[in-house]
Amino acid sequence: MSAAERFIHEAMEVIIDEAVKKATDVQEKVCEWQSPEKLRELLDLELKDGGESDSKILQHCKNAIRYSVKTSHPRFFNQLFAGLEPYSMVASFITEAVKTSLYTYEVAPVFTLMEDAVLKKMMELIGWDEGGDGIFNPGGSMSNMYAVNLARYRFCPDIKEVGLYNAPRLVMFTSQEGHYSISKAAALLGLGTKNVYASILPPADMLLSLSILVQGAVPFFVNATAGTTVFGAFDPVDEIADICERHSLWLHVDACWGGAALVSNQHKHLLKGIHRADSVAWNPHKMLMACLQCSAFLIKDKTSLLQRCHSAKASYLFQQDKFYDVSYDTGDKSVQCSRKPDAFKFWLMWKALGSSELERRVDRALAMARYLAQTFKKREGFHLLMEVAPVIKERMMKTGSMMIGYQTHGDKPNFFRMVVINPQVSKQDLDFVLDEIHSLGKDLR
């Protein structure tokens, strides 16, 4: 192993220098843009019959980091994740090195218990005083999909066996600004995207809207959003819960983005009523900065609905004659087989920082966003939504000075969506963003 150890040591130095130090240095570029054609040449992608020397492989590692986007850079605002969290990064290295899968306690004892501990703590913050159940998934889209499937299973467990053949037309409601994964779930689950009704939640008269929209159809699921993808807006969960209770609809809250506010005493009111949800999706890899991916799916049910809905009882994994309590084997709660121990990435950083520091970070990010909004209002040339965003974006990428996403919305033309997460972000960085947009776009008016 000594050659391998030497290689690992050298590679670690590269990772620390290039992907940790340099990537977080505000003096460095956010990205070193290359066209696909050019980058293909630079990377020497071809896989050959013979192998390459360790020094060449280290050069490939350097190139991979160099031409990757520095999502930890203080001027990366392009996604709903950002920043480098060293504790979480170390935890993710450990999960890679330990190389295990979360199906049975036997093969992942530590991570099984850590997942359980993290889920319990998250349920506490949601306000489920009597606990519940949950699982970490590869992304929030999967969690939203799980919610739809569980709702359908609770509504009619037979569908698992007999399918939707001869079933009534099942329909779902989601927030007008809800994430597209609800629609993807409807497609995948055989429910159909046309049976997803996107509306402002709750509608002025939900009863009326139910009868008008879905004549002859059976509603079973409502997705409310706590922190929408584009505007970061929060649906009034409490009011929606009233309606769901009245009509026995499953209430899911997609809090992938906004769940972070639950750690803040100042901001948790945004999710008022979330304890009444049947299920919650919450991604610590977004505002709480755990490494990718770290996505929790939580349900209030304590009758093993998750397991009953998804189980297939594979005899080679989930033997019932084991010498330990097999309720610790969580694999059959998942539609995956092999599943990564993502909870550890959140557990270790939570342990290191404590809830109080998580709270400070969320409060700081929201204060920074407020600062930007206020400063923005005072700036000339920023009030118009003109068709310049794609051009400014191109210039921004080619300069490598910062990264911000843009999009259209409704009748509005393209605009920039600012996402503030990273505690390294200073007021100076935000001022820079406005200066840079101004400077990149000033000839376009």
Place this chain on the structure above:
Amino acid sequence: MSAAERFIHEAMEVIIDEAVKKATDVQEKVCEWQSPEKLRELLDLELKDGGESDSKILQHCKNAIRYSVKTSHPRFFNQLFAGLEPYSMVASFITEAVKTSLYTYEVAPVFTLMEDAVLKKMMELIGWDEGGDGIFNPGGSMSNMYAVNLARYRFCPDIKEVGLYNAPRLVMFTSQEGHYSISKAAALLGLGTKNVYASILPPADMLLSLSILVQGAVPFFVNATAGTTVFGAFDPVDEIADICERHSLWLHVDACWGGAALVSNQHKHLLKGIHRADSVAWNPHKMLMACLQCSAFLIKDKTSLLQRCHSAKASYLFQQDKFYDVSYDTGDKSVQCSRKPDAFKFWLMWKALGSSELERRVDRALAMARYLAQTFKKREGFHLLMEVAPVIKERMMKTGSMMIGYQTHGDKPNFFRMVVINPQVSKQDLDFVLDEIHSLGKDLR
């Protein structure tokens, strides 16, 4: 960042000492068994308001590794993955540190191209001379699920929009020894587990079996298995392809385990006919030893079926007015949103080892398995399938000497399933396995 850097450095030393050196040392235990109750105490799981010092966090890291199973140990035969592949491990560290997601070229330029390069090379080995399409998924179960969904979409694209409401009863065929994820997919996709027919493939008279089994129903999908989970058996893909072509059924080959034989000139005949499949699932994280997870899903179609089937066209990610060729944005091919760049874990090791070393490893693992089978036949006390496996397993775990999975099958009582992957495994290790089973179980006869 300097405190963070120091912490990362120290943690890396811990990882190399504990999770690399010690974990692969045959003198060390495979696992240090603790009951869930005891382990809970040892790990100090509670998450508190205040944070903990770096030295305490390092201790948590050590504990996490210490009490985790050493899946890289030469005597770990418990799963369809094993062994430590240093190049792949370094690649996985890089993907964690670089922290990005594979939805757009813009945010993951390097990994987009690497995924493309790896998929193309895998397609070459499958024998799709004109290419195809594909994507890396979080596990083979997801890939099998994708296959079912694509088959359904090709059969009737309207189902994406209108759902299965009013659709005929759609049925699927799978190998008798096929993986349980096909059944999970049927449940999740609203097709129903009862509409999955498991049989020896191809059946003596498929036409007859079609008409008998599925009266009034519409078959659309066949899953053949190349390397079954329990016996490692291969379905005759060529013969099955004949029938699928005749009846216009989508042919999927679950080669998650057996796909590795495609890199071996000596063994690739096991998958004869795989080039005729519509889709293939193949996990390099199994016999080829890439780090978890590394699971490819490949399809022969070149008309963007994958994208059309799964797309939701989110305006904040998949803008069509970008300054580069948006066919490099692969995110809408997935039902996930955020997706890990898993292909890099395979690309870097392939680059370092070359195809020839991959081939040698597969040939060696199969030779070792043959050695075990031959030695086994000569040993006394091993021919009976007695109900001792769960007891021997318990003793094995508590001793920590090795790990092998057990299970029942059909009428057969519990037996041990040996999985040989790791190139560190020697004939001595295999002899040890037989000695140890004998010694742990000798009082049970």
